[in-house]
Amino acid sequence: MMDRSxxxxxxxxxxxxxxxxxxxxxxxxxxxxxxxxxxxxxEYASDIRVLNEEDLRKGDVSMEILSKRMGxxxxxxxxxxxxxxxxxxxxxxxxxxxxxxxxxxxDTVKGGTGWGVELAKxxxxxxxxxxxDRKQWFIWQNSRWIPDNPVVSxxxxxxxxxxxxxxxxxxxxxxxxxxxFGKP
Numbered sequence: 001m002m003d004r005s006x007x008x009x010x011x012x013x014x015x016x017x018x019x020x021x022x023x024x025x026x027x028x029x030x031x032x033x034x035x036x037x038x039x040x041x042x043e044y045a046s047d048i049r050v051l052n053e054e055d056l057r058k059g060d061v062s063m064e065i066l067s068k069r070m071g072x073x074x075x076x077x078x079x080x081x082x083x084x085x086x087x088x089x090x091x092x093x094x095x096x097x098x099x100x101x102x103x104x105x106x107d108t109v110k111g112g113t114g115w116g117v118e119l120a121k122x123x124x125x126x127x128x129x130x131x132x133d134r135k136q137w138f139i140w141q142n143s144r145w146i147p148d149n150p151v152v153s154x155x156x157x158x159x160x161x162x163x164x165x166x167x168x169x170x171x172x173x174x175x176x177x178x179x180x181f182g183k184p
Contacts, residue, residue: 002153002181004029004030004181007031008032008094008155009022009025009031009157009159010032010035010093010157011034011090011159011160012040012083012086012087012090013035013042013048014040014042014043014163015041015163016161016162016164016165017099017100017101017113017159017169018043018159020170020173021098022034022046024173025177026046027177030181032046033046033093034046034048034049035049035051035086035089035093036049036086037056037086040082049089055089056085056086058089059084059085059088059092060081060085061088066115069108070114070115070118071104087112087115087160088119090160091158091160092119093156095126096125096156096157096158097125097126097127097158097159097160098130098150098157098176099116099120099128099160100129100130100132100161100162100165100172100173101114101117101131101162102132102162103131107145109129113160116158116160117129126153127139128140129145130161132165132166132169135172137150137176149179150176151179151180152176152180
């Protein structure tokens with residue numbers, strides 16, 4: 001089991017998954033860093049790092065490339081761009097990446113969460129996604145999703161995910177923390 005005092009969670013504090021990871025990190029005494037940017041609304045935050053324009057540009061990617069990689073288009077490109085840029089910092093800061101959402105038939109994950117998942121794949125990071133429809137954790141291994149029961153196994157980890165967290169998704173996050181760090 002990981003020593004809680006050596007572990008750091010990187011997240012965005014957004015409503016749903018990210019806020020729930022933050023609340024659990026606090027409950028378990030895990031240090032956390034929340035990335036934000038001007039106009040970003042957070043539900044839960046700790047040790048906020050506000051990304052300026054220069055920081056955000058580091059995470060910039062062509063919306064055409066993004067659409068091609070994700071197999072979909074984004075109607076509100078200006079709004080999603082900041083989220084996409086901040087996801088770069090979240091995923092790049094933590095080694096292990098954990099997400100909650102819905103795995104699509106093309107192996108991407110639904111919504112903005114999907115870009116964080118794709119970055120984790122591109123950066124070759126240990127990656128797990130809790131699929132809320134299948135009520136199961138999956139690990140990305142050998143270019144495919146395999147059912148798994150992950151634990152936090154690295155000193156730095158990142159979380160992202162849906163704003164629409166189900167009761168099962170909430171329980172999956174809590175169970176992940178308990179498997180990883182024992183009782184709070």
